Amino acid sequence: MADSKRDFYEVLGLDRSATDDQIKKAYRQLAKKYHPDLNPGDKAAEEHFKEVNEAYAVLSDAEKKAKYDQFGHAGVDPNFGGGGFGGGGFGGFGGDFGDLGDLFSSFFGGGRRSNPNAPRKGSDAEVNVVISFEESAFGCEKEITLPRIEVCADCRGSGAKAGTQPTVCPACHGTGQITVQQRTAFGVMQTQRPCDRCRGKGKIIEQPCKTCAGKGAVRRSVKQRVKIPAGIDDGQTFVLRGAGNAGANGGPAGDLRVNVSVRPHAIFDRRGFDVWCDFPLTFAQAALGDEIVVPTLDGNVKYTVPEGVQPGDVFKLKGRGIQRINSNLRGDQYVRISLEVPRNLTSKQKEALREWEKSISDSNYKARKSFFSKVKSAFK
DSSP: OGGGSOOHHHHTTOOTTOOHHHHHHHHHHHHHHHOTTTSTTOHHHHHHHHHHHHHHHHHTSHHHHHHHHHHGGGGTOGGGTSOTTOTTSOGGGOOSHHHHHHHHHHHTTOOOOOOTTSOBOOOOEEEEEEEOHHHHHHOEEEEEEEEEEEEOTTTTTSOBOTTOOOEEOTTTTTSSEEEEEEEETTEEEEEEEEOTTTTTSSEEOSSBOTTTTTSSEEEEEEEEEEEEOTTOOTTOEEEETTOSSOOBTTOOOOOEEEEEEEOOOSSOEEETTEEEEEEEEOHHHHHHOEEEEEEETTEEEEEEEOTTOOTTOEEEETTOSOBOTTSSOBOOEEEEEEEOOOOSOOHHHHHHHHHHHHTOOGGGOHHHHHHHHHHHHHTO
16 A cells, blocks of 8 residues: 555655755665665565665656655555656556646636647656676676566557547547636636546546556566666766657657666776776885786786886876777776785894895985985974
8 A cells, every 4th residue: 555655755864855966866875775786685675675766766756756745655656546657658647636737727827738648758767787897897788677667568558458449538529628617706717627527538448458457558577688888987877768668649658767886896996987906016026126917907917117116106007997988998097006014024034134224225215315304404
C-alpha cells in the first residue's frame, strides 16, 4: 500500500525545502552507497537502493514532485489515480489531480486543454552503473537492468482488448472536457472541467486489455546493453536518446539517463584526463639513478631515473593518461617520486652507513647547505 512507504524526503535524508541540486546530490551519494555492485549479496542494501531510486524518480520530476508534495504517496500511486508513472507517459497512467489545474485555468479565463489523445513524449528513465577505473579510461559495454514503461504488446498501446478499439466519448466528443454553465450573482458563468464519463481521456474503452488493464502500457524490468564512452568520470551522466519510457498515443519514447560511478584505483588518481601515481625509490636508487618499471593504464613501461633525484620530483609519461571524451587524444601520466628510508638495519649495515656518511660533505647536499646558510644569516 502507498501509505506503508517511507516519506521520499526522509529516504533521501532531506527536508521538503530541498532544491533540485540537493535532491540530485543526495540521490547520487545514496545510490552509490547502496549500489548492488558495491554490496554483493547484501539484501538490505539492495532494498535501500530500490527505495532511493523510487524516491528520486518522483522528487526529480517537477510534475510528480508537485503531486507528491500535495497528496503524498497517493498522488503518485497509479492505484490511487495519481499518475504514478509520471508526466509524458501514457495518458492512462495520469491522474485526476492534474485536471484540477485545467479546471481553474478555464474558470479564470485560461485556454482549452490540449487534445488528450495527441501524441506525447514519454518520461525519462534513469539508471546507475558502477565501472572500474580502467573501464572509465578506455570505455566499455555493460548490460544494465532497469524498470521501464513499454507499449503493451497485446493491445499495441490502445488499452483495448485485442480485436476491439476505443470509441470516441459521446459526452465530450473526444475533447476530454465538458462545458458547464452556472448561474451566479454576476450572471451565468461558463467553466470547463474533465469529462465525467471518460475521466478526461476523450475516449471510452468498453473491453479493456487484460494485460495492461486498459492503460496501454506496462512496466517491465528490461535488460539493455549500454556503451559507456571512454573518458567518463565518476559522478558524470550521459544520455541515450529514445531509450526511456514509452510515449503516449504514438508519441516518442523519453530518454535514458545513465549515472556513472567509478571505483577507486589502488595505484592511480585521476585529475581531469591526467593520471597520477607515487613511486617509492630506495636511497641508493635516488642517489645513483636507476632504470625502473612504472605501471600505467597500458601496462608496465621502463623509465630511467637520473641520479640525484629528490623526493617530490615529478616526471611525465606523455599520452599515458585517460582518453578525452569523443576524441582520440589522451592525457598524460605523472609519476611523483617518494623516498623510503630503510628500517631494521643490522649492526653491520649501520656501521657501513656511518662510514659512508663520514665520506659525504655539505657540498653533496643542496637543500641542507641552503637551509643552514639561511639559519646562519637569520640568527646573526
